[in-house]
Amino acid sequence: MLSIPLGLPEFKVIKQELLSYGYAIHVEKTETQERCPHCGFATSSVHDRRTRKVRDLAIFHQPVYLFVKVKRYRCWNCSQVFSASLESIQPNQHYTNRFCEYLYELCEGSTIQEVSRKHRIPYTTLERIYYSIASKKAKERQAAKGASFQEGMVLSLDEIAVKKGHQYETVLMDAKAGSVMGMHADRQCDSAINLLSQNVLSKEMVQTVILDMWEPYHKAVRALFPSASIVIDKYHVVQKVTQALDQARKEFSPLKKARYLLLKGCEKLRKDQRLRLDDILEEYPALSIAYYLKELFRDFYRTDGYNEAKERLEEWIKLAKQSPFASFQEAANTLERWKEPILSYFLCPYTNARIEGTNHKIKNIKRRAYGYRNPERFRLRVFLECTGNTTGSQAA
Numbered sequence: 170m171l172s173i174p175l176g177l178p179e180f181k182v183i184k185q186e187l188l189s190y191g192y193a194i195h196v197e198k199t200e201t202q203e204r205c206p207h208c209g210f211a212t213s214s215v216h217d218r219r220t221r222k223v224r225d226l227a228i229f230h231q232p233v234y235l236f237v238k239v240k241r242y243r244c245w246n247c248s249q250v251f252s253a254s255l256e257s258i259q260p261n262q263h264y265t266n267r268f269c270e271y272l273y274e275l276c277e278g279s280t281i282q283e284v285s286r287k288h289r290i291p292y293t294t295l296e297r298i299y300y301s302i303a304s305k306k307a308k309e310r311q312a313a314k315g316a317s318f319q320e321g322m323v324l325s326l327d328e329i330a331v332k333k334g335h336q337y338e339t340v341l342m343d344a345k346a347g348s349v350m351g352m353h354a355d356r357q358c359d360s361a362i363n364l365l366s367q368n369v370l371s372k373e374m375v376q377t378v379i380l381d382m383w384e385p386y387h388k389a390v391r392a393l394f395p396s397a398s399i400v401i402d403k404y405h406v407v408q409k410v411t412q413a414l415d416q417a418r419k420e421f422s423p424l425k426k427a428r429y430l431l432l433k434g435c436e437k438l439r440k441d442q443r444l445r446l447d448d449i450l451e452e453y454p455a456l457s458i459a460y461y462l463k464e465l466f467r468d469f470y471r472t473d474g475y476n477e478a479k480e481r482l483e484e485w486i487k488l489a490k491q492s493p494f495a496s497f498q499e500a501a502n503t504l505e506r507w508k509e510p511i512l513s514y515f516l517c518p519y520t521n522a523r524i525e526g527t528n529h530k531i532k533n534i535k536r537r538a539y540g541y542r543n544p545e546r547f548r549l550r551v552f553l554e555c556t557g558n559t560t561g562s563q564a565a
Contacts, residue, residue, distance in 0.1 A: 173228060177257050177265075180237070191232030194225075203242050203253050210246035217241050223258055225265045235265065264298070273302040277554060280538055303549055310556055314343075314350070321376040323517075324369070325524040326386050328356040329531055331547075332540070338548075339364055339386075340531065342524045344379060349527060349555040352548045361389035369393075377517045379524075381405040382507055401510040402521035403470060409500045410466045413489075416496035417459040424449065424456070431456075435464055459494055475515045482508060527555050 175182055180196035187193075202213040218240055225233040240253045257265050264272075275284045276299045285292045323344040328337040337356045341364050342349050353364035369375060375394045380386045381402055390399055411432050418424050418431055430438070430446045438446065450457040466485055472478040482504070489501035504511060514520075531551050541547035 179256050180235075183238070187231075191234060192228055193234050193236060195236045195238070197238045198240070198253055198255070200253070203240075203251070205242075205244040205247065205249060206251055206254075207249045208244060208247045210244055212242050212245050214243050214245060215240050216243040216250050219252075221258070223263055223265055225268050226271060269298050269302060273299055300546065300549070303553055307549055307552055310553070314346075314348070314556070322369070322374045323377045323379070323519055324350075324365075324375060325379045325519075325521050326361065326365075326390070327381065327521055327524045327528060328383070329528045331535060331544075338544075340524060340528065340551075341365065341368055342527060344377075344519055344521075344523055347523045347527075349552055352551060354544065356383065356385065358385040358388045358392075361386050362393060365389060365393050372396075377519055379519050379521050380510075381521070382409075382503070387510075398513050398517050399510045400513045400517050400519055401507055403514055404520065404522070404525070406504065406507075406511055407466070407470070409503055410463055410497075413494065413496040413500040414459050414463045417456060417494040420494075421453055421456060424453070431460060431463075434467065455493060458492055459497060462489055462492060462497055470514075472515070475512060478515045479512055482512065530555055 175194065175196070177196070179198055179200070181199050182194060182196055184195040185192065202211055204211050218238055221235075221237045221239055223235050223237060225235050227233055237255070237258065239255070241250055242253065243250050257267065259266065262269075272284060272288070272290070272295060275288075276295070281296050281299055282292060284290070285295045288295075325342040325344045326339065327342075328339050330336065331338050339353045339356050339360055340349060341351050341353075351364055351368040353360045372394055373396075375397045377398045377400055378390045378394060379400045379402055380390065382405060387399060390397065414431060415428060418428060424431075427449055430442055430449065433442075435443075435446075450460060462485070465488070469478065469481045469485060472481055486501045486505050486508075489497040489504075492498065534550055534554060535541065535547070538550075541550075
């Protein structure tokens with residue numbers, strides 16, 4: 170039989186054989202003396218021997234089972250009987266620690282059911298192994314991230330739909346490190362306050378918070394971080410304007426198929442598409458006003474400097490209010506109400522791009538498991554798979 174090092178220094182191999190169900194390796198602990206857990210006295214008096222069958226990492230796709238001869242000692246000092254301690258196998262565990270770690274890694278990016286089927290391990294057993302290790306790793310990672318927090322933190326706050334019927338989870342993210350800090354049920358102000366309070370150790374550390382135009386989030390941030398700068402995500406602001414253009418387009422029934430030409434950036438259109446767009450705007454002069462307002466607003470975010478951006482935004486709001494389209498008038502009122510946090514982008518140029526990408530990953534985690542009945546386990550999965558080993562200093 171091929172000889173391969175076991176890789177467990179505490180054991181010596183007595184015998185190995187290939188059976189119908191895999192490799193059977195008989196091992197014994199090399200130490201002949203144990204310290205009594207009751208009184209601390211060292212003893213070598215063997216009371217009896219028992220054999221434990223535990224599963225280890227596979228070799229050449231063949232399962233490996235260790236038959237561990239466990240000695241039970243009798244203490245000379247207090248006469249108590251105890252079993253020898255094992256570093257690589259937990260008490261009452263039928264799998265080695267490294268095999269449990271291997272199973273945990275397989276479950277990342279997959280489902281417990283899939284790993285259970287491939288490795289012929291009971292689902293409930295694998296579930297217990299995975300969440301036991303996951304809880305420990307989450308605590309370690311939380312402690313490591315807490316130690317890495319620095320002054321000038323930039324936070325992102327956004328919601329993600331987890332079920333039909335407007336059921337949401339609020340996601341908090343470190344925008345510099347690109348890692349999820351925590352999640353909380355629904356998207357109300359109290360939930361956001363609880364989430365921020367649990368995951369941010371010091372209010373003074375937070376410099377910038379990136380949000381959309383959801384009022385409860387703004388209320389929570391202003392309550393907890395009064396000195397932090399609030400930045401409204403650029404995507405959501407531009408989205409308001411493009412939606413206004415789309416509403417204006419719908420007033421012209423023959424333009425049902427022109428949506429793509431109107432909403433796409435002018436510089437991204439092909440030559441034939443530009444010619445088609447010119448024909449549409451010439452045929453519908455009123456619509457050309459809406460298109461001009463959309464392109465003018467796109468130029469607003471290309472502005473250099475806060476003061477110039479403020480002038481351009483105020484000018485755009487004035488023009489939009491004078492337009493013949495109710496959708497642009499409504500968009501202008503919205504942007505006027507959120508003018509200050511919109512302009513904060515030119516002082517702190519951060520966006521919610523990272524958290525939007527992470528939301529897509531969170532949705533994939535949910536779809537992969539066909540949903541989660543236990544929200545705490547769902548949040549644990551998201552934290553472990555969307556946090557990584559980055560710290561604020563490394564990301565910066």
